[in-house]
Amino acid sequence: MAAIIETQHLTHIYGAGMPDATVALEDVSFSVEAGDFVGIIGSTGSGKSTLISHFNGLLKPTSGKVLVDGQDIWADPSQIRKFRFLVGMVMQYPEYQLFEETVYKDIAFGPKNMGLSEPEIDRRVHRAAEFCGLPIDYLNRSPFELSGGQKRRVAIAGVLAMEPRILVLDEPAAGLDPEGRDTILSQIRQYHKDTGTTVLLVSHSMEDIARYANRVLVMDQRRVAMYDEVEKVFARAPELLELGLSVPQVTKIFLKLREMGLDIATDVYTTPYAVKTVLKALEAKKEAAGC
Secondary structure, eight states: OOEEEEEEEEEEEETTTSTTOEEEEEEEEEEEETTOEEEEEEOTTSSHHHHHTTTTTSSOOSEEEEEETTEETTSSGGGHHHHHHHEEEEOSSGGGGOOSSSHHHHHHHHHHHTTOOHHHHHHHHHHHHHHTTOOGGGTTSOGGGSOHHHHHHHHHHHHHTTOOSEEEEESTTTTOOHHHHHHHHHHHHHHHHHHOOEEEEEOSOHHHHHHHOSEEEEEETTEEEEEEEHHHHHTTHHHHHHTTOOOOHHHHHHHHHHHTTOOOOOOOOSHHHHHHHHHHHHHHHHHHTTO
């Protein structure tokens, strides 16, 4: 399958040519296939936020290329706007960007800028609100009357209403309580499942990445350190720990069991997978004992 988003030797230098120039990304190359759900992890300063800011042209490469659906997004700078509709970006604390009088108007802002008809805008607003779990009667309310979690959902709905082919989220659940966090991330997963939209999720939570993503991109020191299927990345848990990253709690338990001498796999990253692994190990033990 062809890549829907790709970076080729992407390098970004803040203040290039200045005495205080800072290299934020260095020779980053990877590709994402249509329909993937990619988790992006890395310690603070690893380059995650700078990387995703290139996907819809918020930042321009110092060198290298960013391709969306096979097209270099900076080949013709006058066309950059169309890529901003193809790649929907949800930055940290997106609710701070709400400004309209009503929830409806805030969600409709993006589709209106796309020049869509009123009936199409209305369809998209209602569909996005439904995806984000916003009741119909909320649409006529002021977004500033809502709770923090509800405002977050309005902001995300505003991006979904543009129906981007690629959805990029930078810590979308940051600052929310556990219930709000689970609600937001579950809705994003359901949206991905229902629409087939490609999703890239930046998160500090290894549990979230393990639960929702099918591939993981690990950034370290401005470069790609790992990029593979979830189970293969978490199978390298000792290397992740050396990079200063955490791993899911269930993975830590299985690493400890291995240290204690138990012959058991350590590529365990979710509780259901842990149960399956334990049952498999017990079955193998029974067979070995001739039971």
